[in-house]
Amino acid sequence: MVAADKILIGGRYNVRLDRPKPPMGGCDAYEAHDVSMPAAPLLALAPQTLRARWPEYALYRHESVIPLQAQEYHDGALWVMCSPLPGPPLSVGFTPWPESQLIESVIRPIAELLMHLDGLGMTCRALRPDNVFQEQGSRRLFLGPLGLTPPAVHQPVVFEPLSSAVCAPHQRGDGTIACDVFALGVMILMLCTGKVPLEGLSDEEIVQRRFERGSAAVYMAGATIPVGLVSLLQAMLSDTPAYRPAPKDLVTIAPSKMFSSRSRILARVPLVIEGYALRTPQAVAWFAGRYPDTFLSLLKRRVIGKWLHHELDLVDVARHIERLVVVGGVVGAVSSKTWILMQAVSLLDPTAPLCWGERWFWPQALPHMMANAWREGEDSVMRRDVFGFVGLLIATPDLVNKAQLSPLLKQPLQHFLRLARQSSVKGQEQARRIVYHANHYQPCLSDQCWDQRIIQSVGLVCWLEKHCAEQGSFPGGALLDKHMRSFLNVHATLGFMRSIADVHVAGRAVWVSDLQMIARVQQMSDMGPLSHIAQKALPYLQEELSAWRSKTVREHKSEQLAQLVERGDLGALLSFVQDPSDLGRDQAQAQEAEHEVETIRAYIACEAERLSATQKQARNLGEFCCLVVGIVVAMSSIWYEFCGH
Amino acid sequence: MKRGAVFPDLRWWHGLFLGVGVMYCPGVVLVLCVLLLPVAVLMMIDTRADRQRLVIMLFYIGAVMVRPLHHVWGGRAAWPVCVQIVEDEKLLILDWCALAFAWFVAEASTVVARFIGGQRLRVERVRLEKRVTALEEEWGLSSVR
Numbered sequence: 073m074v075a076a077d078k079i080l081i082g083g084r085y086n087v088r089l090d091r092p093k094p095p096m097g098g099c100d101a102y103e104a105h106d107v108s109m110p111a112a113p114l115l116a117l118a119p120q121t122l123r124a125r126w127p128e129y130a131l132y133r134h135e136s137v138i139p140l141q142a143q144e145y146h147d148g149a150l151w152v153m154c155s156p157l158p159g160p161p162l163s164v165g166f167t168p169w170p171e172s173q174l175i176e177s178v179i180r181p182i183a184e185l186l187m188h189l190d191g192l193g194m195t196c197r198a199l200r201p202d203n204v205f206q207e208q209g210s211r212r213l214f215l216g217p218l219g220l221t222p223p224a225v226h227q228p229v230v231f232e233p234l235s236s237a238v239c240a241p242h243q244r245g246d247g248t249i250a251c252d253v254f255a256l257g258v259m260i261l262m263l264c265t266g267k268v269p270l271e272g273l274s275d276e277e278i279v280q281r282r283f284e285r286g287s288a289a290v291y292m293a294g295a296t297i298p299v300g301l302v303s304l305l306q307a308m309l310s311d312t313p314a315y316r317p318a319p320k321d322l323v324t325i326a327p328s329k330m331f332s333s334r335s336r337i338l339a340r341v342p343l344v345i346e347g348y349a350l351r352t353p354q355a356v357a358w359f360a361g362r363y364p365d366t367f368l369s370l371l372k373r374r375v376i377g378k379w380l381h382h383e384l385d386l387v388d389v390a391r392h393i394e395r396l397v398v399v400g401g402v403v404g405a406v407s408s409k410t411w412i413l414m415q416a417v418s419l420l421d422p423t424a425p426l427c428w429g430e431r432w433f434w435p436q437a438l439p440h441m442m443a444n445a446w447r448e449g450e451d452s453v454m455r456r457d458v459f460g461f462v463g464l465l466i467a468t469p470d471l472v473n474k475a476q477l478s479p480l481l482k483q484p485l486q487h488f489l490r491l492a493r494q495s496s497v498k499g500q501e502q503a504r505r506i507v508y509h510a511n512h513y514q515p516c517l518s519d520q521c522w523d524q525r526i527i528q529s530v531g532l533v534c535w536l537e538k539h540c541a542e543q544g545s546f547p548g549g550a551l552l553d554k555h556m557r558s559f560l561n562v563h564a565t566l567g568f569m570r571s572i573a574d575v576h577v578a579g580r581a582v583w584v585s586d587l588q589m590i591a592r593v594q595q596m597s598d599m600g601p602l603s604h605i606a607q608k609a610l611p612y613l614q615e616e617l618s619a620w621r622s623k624t625v626r627e628h629k630s631e632q633l634a635q636l637v638e639r640g641d642l643g644a645l646l647s648f649v650q651d652p653s654d655l656g657r658d659q660a661q662a663q664e665a666e667h668e669v670e671t672i673r674a675y676i677a678c679e680a681e682r683l684s685a686t687q688k689q690a691r692n693l694g695e696f697c698c699l700v701v702g703i704v705v706a707m708s709s710i711w712y713e714f715c716g717h
Numbered sequence: 718m719k720r721g722a723v724f725p726d727l728r729w730w731h732g733l734f735l736g737v738g739v740m741y742c743p744g745v746v747l748v749l750c751v752l753l754l755p756v757a758v759l760m761m762i763d764t765r766a767d768r769q770r771l772v773i774m775l776f777y778i779g780a781v782m783v784r785p786l787h788h789v790w791g792g793r794a795a796w797p798v799c800v801q802i803v804e805d806e807k808l809l810i811l812d813w814c815a816l817a818f819a820w821f822v823a824e825a826s827t828v829v830a831r832f833i834g835g836q837r838l839r840v841e842r843v844r845l846e847k848r849v850t851a852l853e854e855e856w857g858l859s860s861v862r
Contacts, residue, residue, distance in 0.1 A: 621856050665856045672845045679842065686834035694827025695773060701822050702776030705815075709780035713787055 079215045082144030084108070087116040089486045096157070097216030098226040104153060116140060117152040119220040120525055121443070122513035128194060129219025136181045136217045138205070148531005149524055152515070154217055159208040163201035168266040169211065171298040175325055177211045178263060179304075182256055183322030185215070190249040190319055197223040197247055199255035200231050201262065223247060227269045229275040230268060234287060234311050238358060242444045243425070245434030245484070250313035253322075257308025258291065265295045283355040284348065286336065287311050287654050300328035307331040311354060313423055323623050339383035345370070353384065357420035361427045364413050371416065372397055380420075384417045392476060393419050406464065406471075415476045422478035426485075431457050435484035438462065439491070439510030442503060446517045446555070453590055462503055466492050495562075504555060508562035518555040529563040530597040531555060533590050533605075540604035551609060552586040560589040583612050584646075591642035601640025609645075610637050616649045621662040726798055744799030751803045752782050755816040763820075770823065777819035781812045 077090035093101040096117060104116035130143055130152075141153040167394055169178070182199070189196055196218060203216040203226075224244040229237045233254040236244045262268050269291040270278050281290045288309035288612050299307060304325070310316050317333050323455060340347035345359045345366055356376070360367035370376050371393065380390040396412050396419075417427040425434045433441060436459075445458040463487070465471060470486045488506075495505040508514050515525045516532055520539070526532045536551070552560070587609055594602060607611075613633060620626045629648075636645050738746045756774055763770075785802045792798030802808065852858065 216790060623855050623857065662856050665852045666858060667853050669849050669858060672849050676845055677844060679838065682838060683835070686838060687831055690830035690834050691827050693830040694823050694825075697826035697830075698770075698819060698823035699773045699776070702773050702780070704821060706780040706783075708778045709783045713783045 074478075079146060080107070081116070081146045081153075082142065083143065085114065085116065085142065085151070085153050087151065097198060098221040099152075113156050114153050115156050117154060117217065117220060118525065119150060119152060121222055121440070121515060122150065122511075123219040123222060124439075124474055124511040124513065124525070125194065126219050126513045128192065129217075132189075132192070132218060133187045134188060135477050136185050136213065138217055140217055144256055144513050145528055146536070147524065147534055148526040148528040149515075150527055152217060153221065157205050158212075158214050159206045161202045161205045162206060162213075166206060166266070167261070169263045171264075171300050173211050173326060174260055174263055174301070175243070175327055177647070178213055178260060179256070179322050179325055182213070182215070182259075183319045183325070186249055186252050186256070187319035187323055189252075194218075195247050195249055196252045197225065197227065197244075197255075199252060199259055200227055201259075201268065202226075203261065222437075223253070226410075228268075229278050230270055230291075231258045232356075233313065234279070234282055235313065235425060236434070237275075237282070238361075239425050239434060239437075240432075243431070243433035243441055244438035245425075247434070248313065249319060250316050253316045253319065254287075257305055258314075258324075260301065261291055261295065261297070264297050264301065269295070279358070280348075282311070283352075283358050284350070286352075288333075303331040303333055304329070306333040310334075310336075311352075312336060337378065337384060341379075341383055343370075343376070343379045343383075353380065353386065353389070353420040353586065354424065357417045357424050357427075360413060360417055360420070361430065361432060364409060364430075367416070370408060371412070375417075387691065389419050394689050396476070409471050411475075418477045418481060423480065426477070426481050429457060435481055435488055438484075438488050439507050439514075442506045443511075443514055443517060446504070446507070447522070452520075459503060462506075465489065465501065501554070501558060503586065504558035508559055511565060512563075517557055518559070520553065521556070526559075529560050529593045530599060532559060533593045533597075533599065533602065536590065537602045537604050540608045543608070550586065551590070551605065552584055557586065557589070560593065564589060564592055572576060583609065584616070584650075587612075587646060591646055594641075595643050602642055603638060603640030604646055606637040606640050606642060609642075610634075613637075613645060613649050619655060620658050622658055625658060691707040742794050744794045745789055745794045748784075748785055748799050748802055751809070752778060752785065752812055755813050757822070759816060773823070774816060776820050777815040778812065781808070781815045784808075 077088065079087050079089060081087055083103075084107055086107055087102050087104040089102055091103040093103060093115060095101055096115065099117040099119045102116045102118070104114040106112060106114060130140060133139055138154050138157070141155060141292045143150060145151070186196060196215070198216065198218065198221070205214045205216070206212070207214065222242065223246050224232060224236060227236075227241070227244070231254075232244070233251050236247055239245075258269065270281070273281075288306045288311075291309055292302075292305060303319070307317050310333065312334075317331060321331075336352055339350040342351045343356055344350070345356070346363050348359060350356050350359060356367075367376070367578065374394060374397075377390045377394040380386045380393065392414055396415055414427055417424055425432045441458050442462060445452070445455040448455045460560050462578060465488070469489050472482060472489065475482075477485075479712055491506050491509050492502060494509050495502055504517070507517065513527050515522065515527050521532065521535050524531070524535055526535060536556075587605075590602070590605060593599075610633070614630060617626050617629050617633065620629060633645070633648065636648055733850070746781060756771060756778055759774065784807060785805075788802055789799060
């Protein structure tokens with residue numbers, strides 16, 4: 073067995089990567105066991121993107137949810153250990169359940185779970201056959217661990233209420249507990265009838281049928297349902313969230329309890345859009361998004377307003393929707409079509425998601441949509457739409473106030489704007505940072521390390537060190553890419569008053585700030601030497617040494633640098649390369665040297681004067697010698713004349 | 718020709734003294750005139766000779782003059798003794814040679830001193846140029862000025 077097939081997590085759990093299990097709740101699963109108890113098998117889950125409120129979900133325990141045994145980080149990626157599955161998921165197959173058991177083993181426990189979650193302000197959004205497991209030999213149901221995937225990403229359209237079924241999976245947002253009640257209703261219906269309703273139809277067709285006739289009616293048509301459950305299911309499957317029963321009503325349910333199912337108000341005369349006869353404002357809203365031109369022409373001809381007024385008695389809505397066309401108006405760069413349609417949809421159906429262009433989404437899901445869009449291709453429609461909207465929203469925050477939107481949409485939009493204001497940067501960098509600000513458990517979006525699911529800055533640096541080691545000494549290439557930079561920046565600011573890594577020195581090369589960020593992580597996390605990263609950065613660091621003007625100092629420092637690189641302490645490296653006092657000293661010395669050279673040159677330049685001075689001096693000296701000799705000669709002559717004989 | 722600077726600025730009392738000298742001790746004046754003749758000649762032909770140099774020359778001439786003046790003293794400045802002294806060729810040659818020697822010593826020592834000074838300047842220049850090159854190399858200064 074290769075060592076890479078087996079990893080030890082948290083010093084305790086052995087994960088066998090060579091023995092994958094069927095994915096669970098949208099996460100890859102592997103066989104694992106506790107080192108201290110090798111006989112007890114465990115399941116290791118590798119979640120790709122966790123929910124933003126993961127810590128709360130990780131702490132949450134309920135008897136109907138498969139418990140987490142531990143969550144451990146390995147190389148910056150989160151691994152979740154949970155007990156082995158109690159049995160196969162419902163999607164594998166099951167026999168229909170009788171009414172009493174449904175109430176006893178499904179409705180009550182899961183409603184209790186939902187009630188708890190609702191009390192904590194959380195939602196489940198993962199009630200679907202492949203995430204619900206039936207204990208072998210008994211009729212107990214267990215839910216897969218919560219919070220391991222973004223909300224409702226893997227939910228089939230059938231299990232989603234209309235308000236979220238119209239959105240693409242990544243655009244559904246947290247939803248409300250009413251959405252979970254709807255999913256529970258579909259689950260009960262499925263367990264009664266033994267099959268998933270509307271099986272075999274495309275998503276588009278399912279949504280269209282539900283809008284035309286109502287979800288409950290479409291799902292329950294032709295199905296044999298115990299009489300005692302009919303009213304319950306009708307209430308749970310209602311398309312109006314307010315009409316669905318609250319979880320606390322379901323916890324205390326008794327067999328054959330009657331639920332007053334308030335039916336929707338249907339128009340006496342249907343509104344026809346592109347051949348579809350529509351009787352509810354919700355249906356009109358959805359078809360408006362589908363056929364915007366037809367809808368707008370009807371709106372302009374005041375057909376919609378009159379229909380709402382006369383057929384549904386929605387006088388206020390009719391008045392507001394008529395005013396949309398009159399006021400019209402284009403805000404910023406928004407086309408009037410998109411602008412009017414967005415507000416009209418929200419007026420027609422206050423529980424509907426935001427309709428922007430041809431895209432339906434809940435504003436809560438915006439950060440997740442952005443993360444998803446970053447992973448898409450450079451020129452994908454998704455990316456263009458999402459960043460077009462986000463850019464517009466950030467550029468003109470007034471948009472939210474001016475638009476006539478339901479509070480369900482306005483509040484999350486305001487929240488999103490608050491998030492956007494957290495980072496001081498603008499443009500694409502801001503868009504990248506929002507994702508990490510919104511969800512601290514968002515893995516780094518860089519293409520290079522996406523598969524590693526890195527959600528800790530330490531993990532990213534470790535990965536980088538390994539990556540640099542594998543790359544060998546290939547020259548060139550930046551250390552970090554844009555996503556890594558944003559990731560490290562946001563994670564550096566978490567828990568700090570001031571962003572440290574944001575202190576960009578103007579005119580400095582990018583890699584210096586990259587290295588600063590990595591050094592910061594290294595300092596904070598007390599990790600080992602990062603000699604490979606240092607090795608890769610060595611050429612750049614050498615370049616930085618050219619700031620020193622003295623050749624000897626440069627050579628000396630270069631030697632020291634090589635030693636420091638061996639040690640792999642990036643902080644020391646950076647402070648060594650950017651030592652301001654040393655640099656100042658060097659500059660001062662350089663100036664002195666320049667001054668000295670100038671002085672010497674000036675001195676050499678006036679050599680002729682000095683030469684003439686020397687000649688004059690030489691002449692004086694010659695005369696002096698001559699004088700001395702003359703005196704000596706004269707004295708000797710006198711001495712010889714008078715005393716010599 | 719800096720004749721004005723070299724030639725003594727003769728006044729009327731110079732003539733008076735000379736006249737008195739010729740009148741009362743013509744022998745001494747004769748000897749002095751003959752022996753100082755080389756200095757006068759030098760004064761005329763050496764354009765560079767200044768008063769200071771002439772004073773120096775006087776030491777050498779003075780050294781030659783000690784003996785004849787002693788003789789003049791011994792002969793009580795008698796005319797025949799003075800004429801005899803003036804006619805002594807050896808003394809005249811010695812007088813001219815003393816001047817030549819003085820001139821040679823002055824020129825030679827000047828040349829030697831000039832050579833030494835020039836050498837010192839050259840050595841200093843080489844040293845400074847080396848220093849400039851070293852500084853330029855060390856601090857990466859451009860050598861084009």
